[in-house]
Amino acid sequence: MIRKWLVMFILVPSVALLSSCCKGYGLSTVSDGEFSGFGYLDDFTDESSSAEFVVESDEDEAVTIVVRGKCDSASDMDACELKSDHFSAPVVFHEYGVWSEASVEAKLVKGYNYITVECFRPTEGSIAIDYIEIQ
Amino acid sequence: MKFSYTKTIIAVSLLSLASVTLFARDSKYTRKGTGPQYWIAYEYCYDLDVPMTELRWKCNIDWMAKTFKDYGYDMICNDGWIESAQTINGNGYITKYNSNWENGFSYWNEYIKGRGMKMGVYYNPLWMTKAAYDGDCPVTGSTATAKQIAGDHPFNDALYWVDVDKPGAEQWVKGYVRYFINLGVKYLRIDFLENYEDNYGTRRYAKALQWIMEEAGDELFLSLVMPNCYGHAKTELLYGDMIRIDNDCFSGEWDFVSSRNRGNVRGVWPQYDNVFDGMVAFSDVAAKGQMILDGDCMRLNKLQSKDERRFLFSIMVMGGSALAIADQYDTADDDVDDIYKNRELIELNQLGFVAKPLSRDIHDINSSRWVGQLPDGDYVVGLFNREDEAMKYGIDFFDDLGIDGGKVENVRDLWEHKDLGSMSGKYEAELAPHSCKILRIRPDGKRRFQAECSSARGGVVLKCQ
Numbered sequence: 001m002i003r004k005w006l007v008m009f010i011l012v013p014s015v016a017l018l019s020s021c022c023k024g025y026g027l028s029t030v031s032d033g034e035f036s037g038f039g040y041l042d043d044f045t046d047e048s049s050s051a052e053f054v055v056e057s058d059e060d061e062a063v064t065i066v067v068r069g070k071c072d073s074a075s076d077m078d079a080c081e082l083k084s085d086h087f088s089a090p091v092v093f094h095e096y097g098v099w100s101e102a103s104v105e106a107k108l109v110k111g112y113n114y115i116t117v118e119c120f121r122p123t124e125g126s127i128a129i130d131y132i133e134i135q
Numbered sequence: 136m137k138f139s140y141t142k143t144i145i146a147v148s149l150l151s152l153a154s155v156t157l158f159a160r161d162s163k164y165t166r167k168g169t170g171p172q173y174w175i176a177y178e179y180c181y182d183l184d185v186p187m188t189e190l191r192w193k194c195n196i197d198w199m200a201k202t203f204k205d206y207g208y209d210m211i212c213n214d215g216w217i218e219s220a221q222t223i224n225g226n227g228y229i230t231k232y233n234s235n236w237e238n239g240f241s242y243w244n245e246y247i248k249g250r251g252m253k254m255g256v257y258y259n260p261l262w263m264t265k266a267a268y269d270g271d272c273p274v275t276g277s278t279a280t281a282k283q284i285a286g287d288h289p290f291n292d293a294l295y296w297v298d299v300d301k302p303g304a305e306q307w308v309k310g311y312v313r314y315f316i317n318l319g320v321k322y323l324r325i326d327f328l329e330n331y332e333d334n335y336g337t338r339r340y341a342k343a344l345q346w347i348m349e350e351a352g353d354e355l356f357l358s359l360v361m362p363n364c365y366g367h368a369k370t371e372l373l374y375g376d377m378i379r380i381d382n383d384c385f386s387g388e389w390d391f392v393s394s395r396n397r398g399n400v401r402g403v404w405p406q407y408d409n410v411f412d413g414m415v416a417f418s419d420v421a422a423k424g425q426m427i428l429d430g431d432c433m434r435l436n437k438l439q440s441k442d443e444r445r446f447l448f449s450i451m452v453m454g455g456s457a458l459a460i461a462d463q464y465d466t467a468d469d470d471v472d473d474i475y476k477n478r479e480l481i482e483l484n485q486l487g488f489v490a491k492p493l494s495r496d497i498h499d500i501n502s503s504r505w506v507g508q509l510p511d512g513d514y515v516v517g518l519f520n521r522e523d524e525a526m527k528y529g530i531d532f533f534d535d536l537g538i539d540g541g542k543v544e545n546v547r548d549l550w551e552h553k554d555l556g557s558m559s560g561k562y563e564a565e566l567a568p569h570s571c572k573i574l575r576i577r578p579d580g581k582r583r584f585q586a587e588c589s590s591a592r593g594g595v596v597l598k599c600q
Contacts, residue, residue: 029539037537038493038506039587039599048158048593052423053584054487056510112510117586128598131537134582 032098035130036068044080044127050118053132057108065106066133067117071096072125079123082106082132084115091117099130108134158593159425163353164376168423168487168590170457171322171356173210173255174199175432177384177461186216189236191463192243198464200250206476207485208460210322211247212255218293220264226275227267227307228314229258244319255322255356260311261331261343263295275310279303288334296331299343308343312350323351326360329404337365344374358429358457363404368420377427377457381405381413384461387434389569392447393521398498407497410447411521414454415492415502419597421455422489422590428454432461435471442570444474445550446519449571452480453505453517455489479549480573483507483515490515491587493535494599501599504530508588514538514576515549520566529563532576542579549573 030036041051071077071093080091082104089104106115117129159165174195176187196211213232220229222239231239238246244254263281272281279302286298297304315323325347332340344359351357359375362368371378382405384391396408400416407413410430420426430451435444451458458481462471490507494500505517514536518528533541546555546562550573555562557579564572587597 030537036583037585037587038535039491039597041586041589041591041595042598043594043596045594049595050592051586051595052590052592054423054510055582055584056512129586131583131585133584 030099035099035128037131040128040130042126042128044117044119044123044129046119046122048119049127050116051129053115053117055108055113055115055134057110057113059110061108063106063108064135065104065115066135067091067102067104068099068130068133069093069102070099070128070130071123072127073123076123076125076127079119079121080117080127080129081120082115082117084108084113086113159372159420160348160357160374160376161424162351162357162376164356165424165427168427168489169455169484170377170427170429170459171210171255172203172206172208172458172481172484173212173322174203174208174460175212175255175257175324176214177432178387178434178463178466180214180216181383181385184216186219186233186235187213189233189238192232193246194464196243196247196250196252199460200252202472203460203475204251206478207481208458208475209252210255211252212322212324212459213257214324215257215326217257218291220258221266221293223264223266223270223272224314225272226310226314227263227270227272227281228311229264240318240320248319253321254319255324255358256315256318256320257324257326258311258315259325259327259331260308260315260323260347261297261299262290263297263307265293265295268295274303274307276306277303279306281307286335290327290330296334298335299339299346305346308346309350312347312355316351316354320355322356322358323347324358324360328359328362330361332363332365337370341370341374344370348374360429361404364406364417365403368417368426372420372426375426377429378417379405379429379431380407380417381410381430382408384431384434387437387461389438389443391431392438392443392450393569397521400497411450411519412497414450414456415495415497418454418491419495422592423487424590424592428456429459430454430456432459434461434466435474436462436466436468440569441470441474442567444471446569446571448474448477448480449517449550449573450519452483452488453490453507453515453573455484455487458484477550479552479575483509486510488515489590490517491597495597504528504535506530506535506588508585509575512578512582512584514578514588516562516572516574516576518564518566518572518574520568520570523568525565525567527563527565528572529561530574530576531561532558532578533560536576536578537583537585538578539581539583540579544577544579547575547577549575
């Protein structure tokens with residue numbers, strides 16, 4: 001009986017602590033089931049679908065850009081690319097139906113970089129994009 | 136006939152290219168993303184219901200050059216009350232804002248250029264003056280004459296509409312646009328578009344806008360005024376750089392900013408009666424590469440307090456609107472001038488910055504919280520209290536901005552020009568009625584760029600909390 005209470009004593013706060021790490025409960029990182037920030041872009045479905053990010057760089061640099069997105073269908077996991085005037089690379093997600101990250105090797109130049117995530121073919125389902133992160 | 140696989144493949148490829156849907160005009164203006172900073176001759180005309188006098192026009196140009204040019208306000212534009220513009224050239228195109236003026240567009244363009252600024256013109260190239268009609272002017276580039284291209288429904292006693300289905304109409308419309316470009320005009324404010332669409336139908340309206348766009352190219356900024364915006368501005372998006380998203384400024388008071396017919400929408404022009412509702416509702420089409428929103432001109436001298444003035448200027452900046460001063464040399468005081476001169480907010484317009492409300496529902500209190508992101512990764516947050524009582528507003532660094540850990544390096548108040556230092560969790564403040572906070576927030580750590588703050592194109596939609 002005491003052991004059972006001990007387990008409850010440890011388990012319940014732990015679950016509560018983990019929950020607090022999810023979006024909507026305050027400080028931490030975004031969880032797998034959630035998007036980051038107040039929204040995301042959805043309905044990337046054909047060649048006209050794109051989103052442009054303007055990124056300022058202090059110098060020419062080689063970087064990894066992480067794209068967080070979600071594909072409805074397995075066949076759409078490689079339907080996007082990331083490009084600017086200085087690089088172009090496919091964005092390949094490794095999962096579908098959940099938010100996941102794809103990494104792209106990229107080049108930023110000093111000044112403003114106009115980086116576009118775009119669909120390059122019609123998709124079976126929809127693709128959503130949450131953010132890009134420069135690493 | 137011999138079947139050719141090659142030709143078939145080429146034909147199919149071309150068809151698939153043609154089927155790529157175009158959503159918005161691609162111009163250097165839409166690629167920048169925000170509207171021009173300029174002065175417009177509205178206030179005097181509206182208050183007295185008369186055309187601008189030439190002397191007052193000159194005084195205002197001189198005042199703008201002296202007071203605001205160094206802050207990026209680099210254009211001067213006439214406004215309506217245009218019926219007395221009946222002085223025409225051989226092609227039937229107007230040469231002056233008003234026939235009683237001594238000097239025409241050509242003279243004033245040089246005068247404005249001489250003061251380091253450029254000229255915009257308020258006119259609709261679908262208009263034909265009574266003078267051109269009565270003189271039955273030849274339409275250059277065609278065998279038609281003015282009377283042959285005039286439509287059955289005139290705009291009023293002084294102006295006819297050109298019917299774009301009549302032979303020669305294309306030459307008239309494109310010729311008018313080219314005429315303004317050749318005069319040195321950089322901005323065309325095309326008014327009463329709903330009247331044309333109502334009288335001549337959407338098909339002809341779209342054809343007219345297409346001709347104007349084709350001739351304008353990147354040489355002329357196209358400002359579409361009083362559009363019906365059917366289908367959420369489906370037609371206007373294709374052909375314009377900027378659309379009016381709310382009713383006229385009129386007397387310029389708080390009703391124009393936020394309270395006039397608040398929360399109500401019409402299916403035709405003006406869909407929204409106040410700036411704030413219009414900005415919220417059309418925020419989804421406002422982005423680099425899509426459409427610039429135009430909240431109309433500002434008469435800050437007519438607002439009751441510094442808070443209300445800051446509020447109006449701020450929502451114009453956050454929405455990426457044109458920053459159009461209608462105050463004049465003898466109606467603006469130093470307090471008004473100071474609002475227009477906030478360099479930290481002006482910088483946002485000049486960077487092509489466009490923010491989004493946290494909700495596009497004009498009834499949702501979250502539509503009073505706006506977020507955008509700058510190329511250096513900083514967030515710019517606008518908190519607006521539209522209400523008549525003080526209320527607490529805030530922004531959660533993790534939930535709303537997506538900053539991992541919810542810790543930020545610095546929060547800067549762009550109206551007080553003060554750094555508030557590092558913070559964790561959220562920023563909150565009680566805002567007085569009709570006041571706002573514009574904050575520049577520097578995240579701590581990662582260089583993350585949120586998709587909801589990027590410029591979406593095509594059929595891509597923003598989904599919010």
